[in-house]
Amino acid sequence: MDDIRIVLGSLRYKTSTDTDLSIPTPLVQNSKNLQEFDRSIDVNLAQLYDDERQKSTTFRPVCKFQLLYENAYTGSTNYPPLENNLYYINENVSLLQQCNASAGAIAWQGFPQYHEFDFVRSDYNVSGYTQPPNNHINFVSRSASTYNWNFFVSYPYKNSYTKVLQYYDGMSSTGKQWVVSDGIPFVIKKTDTFIKGNKVIRFVCPVKHGLSVSEFAKIKIVVNGVITTNDTFQVFALGDGMPGTDEYVFNIYDIGYSSGKFISGYNGTFKRIINYENPNDTTSKYYVLQHKLLTNVNDAVMVNAGFEQNIFGSKKKFESPAYTPNNNKRVSIKEGAQSYSLSFNKDIDVSPLRDNQKRPITELYITTLWKGYFGLTLGDSSLKQGYEFNLPLSPLKFPSDWWVSTNTSSNFVNENNQPYPLGTYQNPLGVKPSGQLIDFKYVLSLNEGDVVDGGIYEWNDYEQKERIISDISHKFTFNSFVFDISKTDAKENQLGYYYQPHNKMKLRDYSDYIETGSVNNMADVPDYSYFSTTYNALIWRDLYSYGFKDNSGNGVDHPFLNGKHYPYGNFIFRIIPEGTNYIESSLHNYATLYGAAQPTNDDCE
């Protein structure tokens, strides 16, 4: 601009006249004016809180356990430290017997005390058991909460499709094995059955089949090693007409199949198919979920939950000195009622983790494992694992063959299907009748990164949904050299206790709708989407943001503070005596196979 010289018009040349000159100088710029709302921001605390909340991927799980335990098995022992610390029964008899025999000859009877199963042992100061002289072990206070149980955080890590499972077929009185990836097992119960005038073929399953009417089942039947049926059939009806059987029984229309195709008593497996025209997309997959541990034993902080007790109360009694083998008076506890709080010293950052479906982590599990350091258990059999259909007793009221110690399929195993090792120690006071020392066995502590089995699940790509078929249960039995309950069958298959090790803690929720995205526009498609040949598009379920709940109640609203999420779980942990009071037994199909689930017909009906 400085170099522009403006000359008066009349001075330009001789005859020129003055004219108006204009020099338009448009100022063109590419810079953008900042808008008011860009230049200033309202500090909105709620918005800021939400931004931080959505951004955080770190969790501090906290939970409360109510321990429900029924001390069910009485037994006898000659091992002095334990014998002197039972909750006695028949003490009069034992006392009289002891009068006429040497002290070591009589095995006193009773229940092991509640401490043996409690989350936090409180028998730290019992002379002759946890304190010298002649004690079982030297009690280490720091281990009070890890002697019996160990607590971990785990996440759904991967699927195992090769697990061999077994259910008991009441019709043939035999155990039937199958590989989990084959689907859900069944037994054909009747072939001359009619529903609304239509002849059907009935399939009875030991677990919930997950089928709906008009869906399809790809049925595979193997007879004497030969596949006789491997076809897809449409589900015609559910149930056998009795209450509660819809989830365990399905029927297909019998169009007049050849007589040898579906015979009552045949067993096999099926897979659910939603659309038979597109089986690749809509056939369910079946697997055992495997959990990976995210913490170590010492990361868990297990403490009494204030003064909270469960509603059943504790059961104690005074043991009069005259009626104890060592003439000591004390109070013995059969059952306790304390609740416990569990937290972890370690933060769980889920951002680098993916679940068993390669999706972001939306669930953590509090995994509780029996350790049994005091060695009253696990002597005859290691820690075992099984599923709902393995829990009911056989007709002879003994555990099913699945739990036999020699069955390697029921071992508590690692990622490579190898049993987790047991630790062993001895005490000079513990002597077998043969004169050898008793091996007191316990489960060696697992570590971060170890993998343990979980429940059986069904996954359907078309639905993008996972369904639990059966939770896993662990079982432990007494070491008969230490505490003999004399409740075994010919295979020394002993009654024991079982518990469910995994308690789910929801971190986020997936939407109840399915999103679709074109393959030509991948901008907003999450990396965990699935290409559906039915939709010819990528499909997935959205992740709800933290704090959002839909109309169905899906979603989470955990406290968020310190830049971390604090999910909370309120769990009931049951240690269940085998064969007693099983919650599902009345509807369980295994029982149905026996007819036990059939409601009693009485005059009212």
Add this chain to the structure above:
Amino acid sequence: MQLFTERLNQQTTIVNNNSYKFTLPKGDDKYINIPIEIKWDFLGQDDAVEEYQQNVVEEVVGFPGDFEVLRFAHAPYSSDTKTDIKYDFHFFGINGGVPANPSTQVLTSTASNWVTSYIPEGFTNIEVYYYVKPFTKSFFKLDFYDSTDAITQTNYFTVILPVQQGFTVTAMTSSYKSPINIKTPSFQLDYVGDKEGFFLYWLRNTKFLNISKFYMTAKFFDARLGVFVKMMNRPQSSLVGNKFKFNPEDYFYYEVRLNYTEKTYEVWDNISGTSNRRGTSIPIKWYEYINP
């Protein structure tokens, strides 16, 4: 980039401008683009604004800090087999009873005048045995400071030891009655049993306060009189010369060392000039301080 455009409506020769000479064609407007160099780039300006916004907001309202606490337990000892911590509180008494004139009597006292008993503090065996309110409302108060300098120190947290905890000793309430067991101010705290005051709870994140060493003082709140009784780490009788003139930094504190990795703490003293761990087989000893 900023552009400057000049437009002339007349056909003329433009004056030489920066050594450029242009001849404008007839009839058409001519634009001269003059680039003016600037040193910054407007690309990504919005992102920069957002980034700046975040910084400003963080400066104004702070950022999500982690104020969660960790549970620190007493570090194991005796080959990792024991974890208990022991405190012995000694009260000044004459012949096991309440001193009549403590500030005078302390001048001629010996270490044996300080005993682990509530009786010299003024409680009776009956009051202790029957848990009367003045007794049960009394407590020991452990304060944790960041330094021993009484002027600049900050008390970061406090631990209360209730009198309902502790060992018992045999005592008599009457010559006609059987001996009874009453509480003494001698504590053994652990994961099990008496555990109130066993754990220290302190920030797990060292970003705000990176303190791994605290200095612990002790007081006894006497609910009978409504007063605090200050405690020293050795009996006043052991002081050479004036019993009331000493360096408080040496006599009122124990050192508490936190281990953030193991989540444990240890208590150390420097009474003998060399640092020794206390609270293990050798209890942490506190002695009533007598004011002049």
